Every structure is written in C-alpha cells, then in structure tokens.
Amino acid sequence: MNAQLILDNLPTLLWGAYPNGPLGGLALTLLLASLAGLGSALLGVAGGVALTMWQGWPKRLLAALVGFLRAIPVLMLIFWAYFLLPILFGVDIPEIATVVAALALIGGAYLAHGAAAGLAAVGRGQWQAGLSLGLSRWQTLRLIALPQALRMMLPSFVNQWVALIKDTSLAYIVGVSELTYVATQLNNRTLVYPTEVFLFVGLMYFLLCSSLQLAAAHWSRRLRVA
Amino acid sequence: MLSLPPIDWLAPKYLNWMLWGVLETLFLSLLVALAATVFGLLLAALRDSRRRVLSLAALAYQTVFRNTPLLVQLLFWYFGASSLLPAQAVEWLNTPRALTLAAGWTLPWPSFEFIAGLFGLSLYSASFIAEEIRAGIRGVPFGQRQAAAALGLSGWQAMRWVILPQALRIALPPLFGQYMNVVKNTSLTMAIGVVELSYTSRQIETETLKTFQAFGVATLFYIAIIVAIELVLQQLRQGRWAPVGVGRR
Numbered sequence: 001m002n003a004q005l006i007l008d009n010l011p012t013l014l015w016g017a018y019p020n021g022p023l024g025g026l027a028l029t030l031l032l033a034s035l036a037g038l039g040s041a042l043l044g045v046a047g048g049v050a051l052t053m054w055q056g057w058p059k060r061l062l063a064a065l066v067g068f069l070r071a072i073p074v075l076m077l078i079f080w081a082y083f084l085l086p087i088l089f090g091v092d093i094p095e096i097a098t099v100v101a102a103l104a105l106i107g108g109a110y111l112a113h114g115a116a117a118g119l120a121a122v123g124r125g126q127w128q129a130g131l132s133l134g135l136s137r138w139q140t141l142r143l144i145a146l147p148q149a150l151r152m153m154l155p156s157f158v159n160q161w162v163a164l165i166k167d168t169s170l171a172y173i174v175g176v177s178e179l180t181y182v183a184t185q186l187n188n189r190t191l192v193y194p195t196e197v198f199l200f201v202g203l204m205y206f207l208l209c210s211s212l213q214l215a216a217a218h219w220s221r222r223l224r225v226a
Numbered sequence: 227m228l229s230l231p232p233i234d235w236l237a238p239k240y241l242n243w244m245l246w247g248v249l250e251t252l253f254l255s256l257l258v259a260l261a262a263t264v265f266g267l268l269l270a271a272l273r274d275s276r277r278r279v280l281s282l283a284a285l286a287y288q289t290v291f292r293n294t295p296l297l298v299q300l301l302f303w304y305f306g307a308s309s310l311l312p313a314q315a316v317e318w319l320n321t322p323r324a325l326t327l328a329a330g331w332t333l334p335w336p337s338f339e340f341i342a343g344l345f346g347l348s349l350y351s352a353s354f355i356a357e358e359i360r361a362g363i364r365g366v367p368f369g370q371r372q373a374a375a376a377l378g379l380s381g382w383q384a385m386r387w388v389i390l391p392q393a394l395r396i397a398l399p400p401l402f403g404q405y406m407n408v409v410k411n412t413s414l415t416m417a418i419g420v421v422e423l424s425y426t427s428r429q430i431e432t433e434t435l436k437t438f439q440a441f442g443v444a445t446l447f448y449i450a451i452i453v454a455i456e457l458v459l460q461q462l463r464q465g466r467w468a469p470v471g472v473g474r475r
Contacts (some may be wrong), residue, residue: 071406071452073413075424076445083437162293169295173417180298187305194305202294202302209293 043108048115069109247426266355362397
C-alpha cells in the first residue's frame with residue numbers, strides 16, 4: 001500500500017484545480033449529483049402526475065418516452081446529449097450541462113414510473129373520498145393523493161439518487177473532470193498504484209452513497225413520528 | 227413537391243462492425259447473467275444463514291458493491307489485476323490461445339479486457355440479484371415450510387423442492403429486470419476496452435462523423451434486446467413459470 005501518492009494528490013482528487021482552475025474531483029461529482037438529483041426529482045414528480053392525470057394519446061406518448069429512457073443504457077443517453085444537443089441548438093453547450101441533462105432525464109424517467117405507481121397505490125377510495133368532498137381532480141391530487149404518495153416513494157427516491165451518484169462517474173467517458181476522471185488521469189500518469197487509487201475513489205463514492213442512505217433513514221423515521 | 231435530403235446511411239462495413247458489437251454485448255450479458263445468478267443464489271443463502279459471521283459478511287459485500295459505481299469497480303479490476311494477481315497469472319491471462327473442443331471446433335481465448343469485464347460485472351450484478359432472490363424466498367408463505375417439514379423433508383430438501391421453485395417464480399419479473407440492467411451495464415465495459423455495442427458505435431461515430439446514424443442504430447439494438455427479454459419473460463410466465471397458484475394445481 002502506498003498512501004503517499006493519494007496524500008500528494010488529495011487536493012486534485014477532492015476539488016480539482018480550484019481555485020486556480022476549474023472545479024473538479026469529488027466537488028464536481030457532488031455538484032453533478034446535486035443538480036441532476038434536483039432535476040430528476042422535479043421531472044419524476046411532474047412525469048408521475050402527468051401519467052396519472054393525462055388521458056389518451058398524450059399519456060401514451062409520455063409512457064412511451066419513459067419506457068424508451070428506461071430501456072437504453074445511461075451511457076447511450078450521455079452520448080446523445082453530448083453529441084447532439086450542441087448540433088440541435090447550434091450553440092456550444094458545456095459538457096457538464098449535457099451530462100446533467102442526460103442524468104436528470106434518465107433519473108426522471110425512473111422516478112416518474114415510480115411516482116405513477118405510488119399515486120396508484122394510494123388507492124381508489126382516497127380519490128373517491130376527495131371527489132365526493134367536492135374537490136376537483138387536481139385538488140384531490142395536490143391535497144390528498146400526492147402527500148401520501150410522496151411519503152411512500154421516499155425509499156425509491158433515495159435508491160434513485162444513490163444510482164445517480166454512481167452514474168455521475170460516466171461523465172468520465174465524455175471527459176468531464178469529476179472524481180473518476182481525475183482518478184484515471186492520476187492512474188495513467190503514475191501507472192504503479194492502480195489499486196490504491198481506485199480503492200480510494202471507491203471509498204469516496206461509498207461514503208457519499210451511504211451517508212445519503214443514513215440521512216434518508218433518519219429523515220423517514222422523523223416523518224413517521226410526525 | 228417536397229424533396230427530402232437524401233439520408234446518408236452507414237456503409238455495410240460499419241453495419242457489420244455494429245453486428246459484431248451486438249454479438250459481443252449479447253455474449254457478455256449472457257455469461258454475466260449466468261455467473262451473477264449462481265453467485266447471487268449463494269449470497270442470498272449466506273445472508274439468510276443462521277451463522278451471524280456469514281450473514282454479516284454477505285451484507286458487507288452487498289453494501290460495498292451496491293454503493294460504489296460499477297465503472298470504478300471495472301477500472302479497479304482491470305488496472306488493479308496486475309498488482310493483485312501474481313505476475314505469472316497475469317501473463318497467462320494475457321496469452322492468446324484457443325480452447326480446442328471436440329470435433330475440431332475451437333473457441334478463441336477471450337481478451338483480458340473481456341475477462342475483467344465479465345468478472346467485474348458478475349460481482350456487481352450478483353449483489354443486486356441476491357436481493358431479488360431473498361425477496362422471492364420471503365414471499366413463499368411460512369406454511370409451505372411447515373408442510374415440507376411435516377412431510378419429513380430435511381431443511382435442504384425443503385429448500386430445493388418446495389421453497390426455491392416457488393421463490394424463483396415470484397422473483398422472476400424482478401430477476402428479468404436485473405438481466406435488463408446487466409445488458410445496459412455491459413455498455414460500461416467500453417471504458418476498459420471491450421469492443422461491445424457502445425464501443426463500436428463510438429468508434430463508427432469517430433470514423434464516419436455520422437453521429438445520428440451511429441448512435442441511432444446502437445440505441446435501436448439496445449431497445450430490441452430489452453424488448454426481447456421482456457417477451458421471453460411474458461412467454462415464461464404463460465408456461466411452466468406461471469405465477470404461483472395461477473392455472474396450476
């Protein structure tokens with residue numbers, strides 16, 4: 001074991017060249033994960049609501065889109081976003097934005113699927129009760145079904161966010177200098193201590209993912225008490 | 227009259243490449259699914275073992291492998307193999323050779339990249355598959371266990387003939403979901419140089435600059451594979467693998 005190599009390169013692994021250059025390493029991983037996590041949560045809830053409230057062809061179209069996004073590898077979507085978004089919009093889009101967009105879309109699709117299932121699991125009786133109280137469909141959704149569904153869906157949100165943290169490592173393939181990219185650069189430069197480098201990086205991701213799970217477990221206990 | 231610009235299709239040569247990429251993806255996925263299912267069964271058995279050391283070890287394994295990115299795991303096995311394994315073993319793995327089967331058939335030795343990918347993907351997928359199997363086992367009513375015991379079956383016999391057949395039927399849909407994930411996850415092996423579908427599409431994109439066509443064809447292939455797995459699942463559920471208690475007495 002050679003811890004010296006990790007210690008020498010710790011600043012690069014943790015925050016890249018910042019403040020003298022662009023943000024990188026673990027800090028960039030956190031940034032990517034937070035932005036994509038927020039985006040996927042918004043898209044997921046909106047998508048789940050739309051799948052529940054819409055009818056006819058808009059619903060079928062959205063269901064097909066969600067199915068498509070769930071069927072392709074995250075890597076493929078990152079390629080699509082990375083190479084096609086700039087062509088479609090005719091402007092230079094930073095790599096980080098394309099990766100965040102791809103991760104938010106995939107995460108959103110999985111969460112929308114889960115949110116629709118959660119809203120269905122609330123039960124027909126709750127909807128009928130809301131409607132018979134004179135609430136409109138949207139009021140019933142907002143005041144009765146959604147609060148219950150969101151509480152039920154918390155575990156699946158956390159699972160999806162853990163998957164998302166792990167998937168930020170794919171940004172490496174398009175050259176975004178997050179933690180995995182920095183680690184491979186370091187590995188290519190030194191080539192002698194690959195086990196140490198990737199064990200350290202694995203440990204960083206492990207700490208990120210498990211602290212999110214612990215926080216969520218703590219939070220859901222408090223929700224149940226309230 | 228409206229005239230559309232001519233679509234610039236990929237040359238046959240590139241479609242041929244793509245086909246080889248699909249085969250590599252399918253072959254790798256199949257081997258990973260097999261290995262991960264066997265190892266997943268073992269992990270599930272360890273998790274539910276009465277010996278605390280074993281169940282804790284299995285839990286630790288799952289926690290580590292599920293909470294770190296697959297890409298980092300693949301890079302670890304690929305680059306780390308040379309320092310983890312003795313030099314002779316690495317050399318042996320890297321030497322090209324062919325496995326001679328009966329009747330003059332030979333199987334070319336897979337590349338080191340392929341072996342590392344297969345190994346890493348199997349270890350990763352097993353930690354998820356074990357959980358689906360455990361959920362299936364928990365889904366079998368306790369009365370079944372008691373009935374098996376009352377018939378005089380030993381613990382292992384009950385597991386083999388009574389519990390597991392029902393548990394696998396319950397776990398079939400989530401298991402197939404995991405197999406779909408395996409197919410999608412094989413795309414990450416392009417990072418360590420396995421020439422599968424994603425690697426091929428990227429290579430064709432670089433060579434022809436036909437971005438839309440290259441990624442389009444690869445995306446369609448992935449969707450076709452996922453749809454095929456779904457169809458197999460539906461087929462199985464209508465036959466011998468029907469959900470417990472449906473159409474079988």
